[in-house]
Amino acid sequence: MKKMRLLFFVVIAMLVLSACSMDSSLEKKDDAAKETKEGSYKIGFSISTLNNPFFVTLSDGAKAVSKENGVDLVIVDAQDDASKQASDVEDLIQQGIDLLLINPVDSSAVGSAVESANAAGIPVITVDRSADSGEVVAHIASDNVEGGKLAGEYLLELVGEGAKVAMLEGVPGSSAARDRGEGFLEAVEGKVDLVSSQPANFNRSEGLSVMENMLQAHPDIEAVFAQNDEMALGALEAISAAGKDIVVIGFDATDDALKKIDEGKMAASVAQKPEEIGRTAIETAVKYLNGEEVEEFVPVELELVKKQ
Template identity: 45%
Template sequence: MRRRTGVTAAAALLLVAALSGCDRGGDTDLGLALSTMNNPFFVGIKEGAQAEADARGLHLNITDAQNDPTQQINQLETFTSQNVRAAIINPVDSDAAVPAVGVANRADVPVISLDRGVNGGRVGSTIASDNVAGGRLAARTLAESLGGKGKVAFLEGQPGTSAARERGKGFEEGIGKYPGIQVVARQPADFDRTKGMDVMANMLQAHHDIAGVFAANDEMALGAAKALGGRSGKDVEVVAFDGTPDGVTAVRDGTLTATVAQQPRLLGRQAVDWALKAARGEKLPRTVKVPVVLVTQKNAAEFGTHG
């Protein structure tokens, strides 16, 4: 009799656990593998995801790969060992993230890709800013600020990431509509401020008459502005991408001409929302595009807490 009572009690506990809250599924409900947290944009994503998880009563395990793809494989293995309901990955590299996604696939853990796509494996949906449209918007803004003519430089993002590729695609499409604009230099600076400064300094040695710069994120643009010194935003128009607090401040101060603002906190919140949909087995779109907004000196004050 005691044995039957024990079994009954255990079954009751399992039933209570199964019914206790529609969004909870264990000690860790969701995993979020960020490429880096050494960038204000990804910190914004983290804050948005955490806020959404808190609002839903979820335990979210957030990890930092420090731009190392191997770390993301280990982190996805940790998520699966924690029996997460779904995993969110912000890939260090779109190709190198495939094995990490494979870890989750083999464990039947649904995967959502965030900000950057993954070039393989089963991914339920990719939540990202409309990078191609943003690249076109940046090109038009830069060209118009130069009156449709001049030599420009392009600081590309981290090779292998879909964000860098898509922003570049949009920029090339947009700038191609202005025959008076010449792209005389282009080079990756890996979305990094220090590298942006170094790359810009090298470009200026070969092309001292550059009149405009497009940097595929704010960090590289701020580095480029440092290399340009007092010319940035005055003799040289600089258009960036992200809308981080530092980037918006630089636009407001006139150091940068404009930045195409993403909404990192909204990206983080939506990633959690779509991850839960994936966990429930809902049919998901291949991509979810989050709009971008142009920030100029005229409207920069409105973006103090943007995202």
């Protein structure tokens, strides 16, 4: 009888220990699941074009900080095509992303893509260029108006009032083109003779051809503001081929532009720090997904880079 009782108590003890062990194991699994849920997100990033060094650097910054934060980052290249960007966003939505980062090809046209994400309950953050419609939780960018003013003020310093000036504009409809142009004009309006202002779509080859046409129509141009460095570099090729000495100021401070500044062939560029923009975009996205408050506009510092 005693043996039976002893055996009974041993069995009970084993069952209790087994239950405790299972509870502990389940708790560990729950904790691991919580950590995965809180620390790992799938974020889609639609970039206007990866055929531009500025956006390549921006995406590299986003990739680096994604690894640090355990983010599964899916980057898609819209190839400067607003229709492709809308299609890319639909694909990202179907992949079950937690948040959409978008660098619009066209600030107006991107509204439908933003609204699609809104309808799917996916928060949206715009990067470098804003969206004219749809709900956005934050916008990460440099102050492009201020950057345009920096360029205009330095151009005036170099050529003085009354100089004949031209401007190469970015993609029509993009907020970056609008804002940089607005800031530049605010600085120079009524002080210079703006003989020509035409779009070259943030593209180097188009910057070359548009600058060639400008020089044929206005051979006495003294200075050019290009709303990004790719167009500025194209303009420099046209200016060199024409054998002219013209002040050229760009925007973005890409590596190629900085080399031209060091060589004295380009006057200056407004540094927009694309890697920092990419990093800030991911950091802001993770904060939002973790339930923290984020600012509607998160600015990234600008500076004018010129030959020392």
